[in-house]
Amino acid sequence: MAAMRRKTRLILALDVTEESKALRLAADTKDYVDAFKVNYPLVLARGMGIVDKLAKIGDVICDFKVADIPNTNRLIVDQVFRHHAKGVIVHGCVGEDSVKASIDAARGGDVFVVAEMSHPGAETWMAPIGEDLAAMAVRVGATGIVAPATRPDRIHLFRAIVEDRLILSPGVGAQGGSPADPIAAGADYIIVGRTIYDAANPRAETEKITREIAKAAAAPRPR
Ligand code: BMP
Numbered sequence: 239m240a241a242m243r244r245k246t247r248l249i250l251a252l253d254v255t256e257e258s259k260a261l262r263l264a265a266d267t268k269d270y271v272d273a274f275k276v277n278y279p280l281v282l283a284r285g286m287g288i289v290d291k292l293a294k295i296g297d298v299i300c301d302f303k304v305a306d307i308p309n310t311n312r313l314i315v316d317q318v319f320r321h322h323a324k325g326v327i328v329h330g331c332v333g334e335d336s337v338k339a340s341i342d343a344a345r346g347g348d349v350f351v352v353a354e355m356s357h358p359g360a361e362t363w364m365a366p367i368g369e370d371l372a373a374m375a376v377r378v379g380a381t382g383i384v385a386p387a388t389r390p391d392r393i394h395l396f397r398a399i400v401e402d403r404l405i406l407s408p409g410v411g412a413q414g415g416s417p418a419d420p421i422a423a424g425a426d427y428i429i430v431g432r433t434i435y436d437a438a439n440p441r442a443e444t445e446k447i448t449r450e451i452a453k454a455a456a457a458p459r460p461r
Pocket of ligand 1: 251253277301354355356385410411412413431433
């Protein structure tokens with residue numbers, strides 16, 4: 239479990255569609271990020287070959303929010319790890335059996351379950367079941383969960399549920415969350431996309447964010 243390295247605690251969301259831009263961003267920022275998160279925009283534009291290429295630069299998490307019946311989840315997750323990803327993100331709301339099938343197919347790779355999303359719409363349907371999803375992720379042996387940087391108070395709550403499992407937290411920067419708050423609330427990693435890949439100097443932006451993470455991580459955690 240937990241194949242991903244944990245050094246800077248920053249994950250770069252590579253939601254660009256040009257291969258050259260994705261590879262340049264990865265090379266420029268690799269010293270400051272623990273993993274690259276690849277989502278549909280990049281893979282639909284460039285194919286799964288981009289995952290193999292990025293995996294030569296650093297660890298890759300495929301954020302495919304896999305949400306299907308167990309057999310289809312298994313087939314999708316198998317493809318993810320054939321392309322040298324270190325981890326995959328799956329949805330929990332489709333059921334424990336579907337998450338279990340993903341974990342089996344990952345064969346020791348990291349599987350993260352979405353507990354609650356960062357956008358305002360998640361408050362309607364996801365937030366009410368977020369704690370149950372987090373508890374299920376622990377029960378089935380997932381590596382960790384995804385929880386919103388836009389609502390650090392929720393991360394605090396999720397930390398108590400998932401104990402030593404990992405919490406990845408998106409929603410920093412463009413969505414309004416800060417790098418420090420989710421870390422102070424108990425997140426292991428923050429996920430940042432636009433604030434880095436749209437910056438004039440992505441490497442400098444990445445370095446700045448890692449400094450904020452380190453400062454927050456050094457402060458005592460609230461209980
Ligand atoms: P940005 O920093 O540009 O807002 O990107 C955030 C990334 O994290 C996107 O890839 C998005 O799909 C993902 N994400 C999110 O924003 N909120 C969630 O709850 C779960 C996500 O995977």
